[in-house]
Amino acid sequence: MTLQRKITYRMYPNASELDALERWRGLHCRVTNTLIEEHRRRHEAGEKAYSFSAMCKDLTAWRGYVDALRDLNAQSLQVTAKRVALSFDAFFRRLKSGDAPGYPRFKALQRFGGWGYKTYGDGWKLLQPEGQHGKVRLSGIGTIRIRGKGRFSGTPKTAEVMCKGGTWTLSVTYEVAQEALSRQRGSEAAAFDWGLDKLLTIAKADGTLEPVDNPRWLKSKLDAIKALQRTVSAEEAKAQLGLAADAPLKKGQRLPVTAKLKRLYAQVRALxxxxxxxxxxxxxxxxxxxxxxxxxxxxxxxxxxNMSCAPKAKHDPDQPGAFLPNGAAAKAGLNRSILDAAPSMLLGMLRAKAAEAASVFALADTRKVKPTQRCHRCGALVKKELNDRVHRCACGCECDRDENAAKTLLRWMLEGDFWPGTGQTGSAFMAEWPSETPPIAG
Incomplete structure (x- = not known):
């Protein structure tokens, strides 16, 4: 059995290779915008929907009379067309389900990531001698030095050339044997509660707790970012020729980007x-x-x-068109902290690594288990507001809010449907767990 995994390499192009990369990036950007424009034109004209196969036929025709496109790899153009097709498929799916449709946007060159290759050997090839940093040969561009390594070896299948913040990378998808991805498996059981005061509060089966501090990566750089952004804003105001600092740009008017602004933008990206x-x-x-x-x-x-959404506006019933304070400023700071801690990234990495180690990673249904509200000792629900940081129950249990949530999750895993009415059972997760596992200490 094989799985697909990615390794991302840093690319180090020379001056001529960098010019070629930028030229190809610009052409793929123009192709993307042209395909989006053709989608719109066909819709307004009442013509048949612009399918992926129709895009590929048009690309073949365009390559016949556009010299610049003739230099691009044909399969890489198909990958670009496939991305446009998928974006419109998602647009129509959201439109049909009643969600916010989010029409596919035209891409500015500065915001266009790059392009891809769908077959190894067609337009790209890795050259990696043992004991040396490797190279990648891109047809029409050159042989570019790359650095990077993974903990596995496999068969390269597809690749993506991306530019972000002025740095070029090559992301290669490998087909890897499952045994090559195996990780060392532990022997303990634990559950954790994610938070902001403490990033993780880990409750182990022996009754002990283990906190993991929140590094607060963004907060440590926030003052420097704010100071730099103020400098950027002042320079942008100067660049608006003949306009006041608070005057908006006219329709079709672009902000002049000076050499100093380019340096400031690069510093913001670097932070x-x-x-x-x-x-x-x-x-x-x-x-x-x-x-x-x-x-x-x-x-x-x-x-x-849901955790990071903005609060709803509160209309003032006494003054039509006026609004009452809704705590949006405080919620914005909380949202920034939540997104800085990136819980989705944490859970995604844990899920993938647990599968590679053949261990169990279980996610409890929050609405049924209610780990924050439920007492880990007796199972009773104790309602708490967000600012209530201590759990106090009528059974006499008193502990930190995060500690209670972590122990509640651990009891759900070890003891199954422990609390009446939760409608969940941990027996399926415990099938591979030794029966002599002791219950946690209170």
């Missing part, structure tokens, strides 16, 4: 990029350590979109 890399590296190491220690691990399913 945000460092935060993203720190977060990614920390979570990879944390999840690898958790999977190495615990064969049975669980937490609650988190609806991050």
């Amino acid at each position: 945000h990029g460092k935060v993203a890399r720190q977060r990614h590296d920390f979570y990879h190491k944390l999840t690898a350590e958790l999977v190495k220690r615990f064969a049975f691990l669980g937490t609650e399913a988190l609806a991050v979109n």
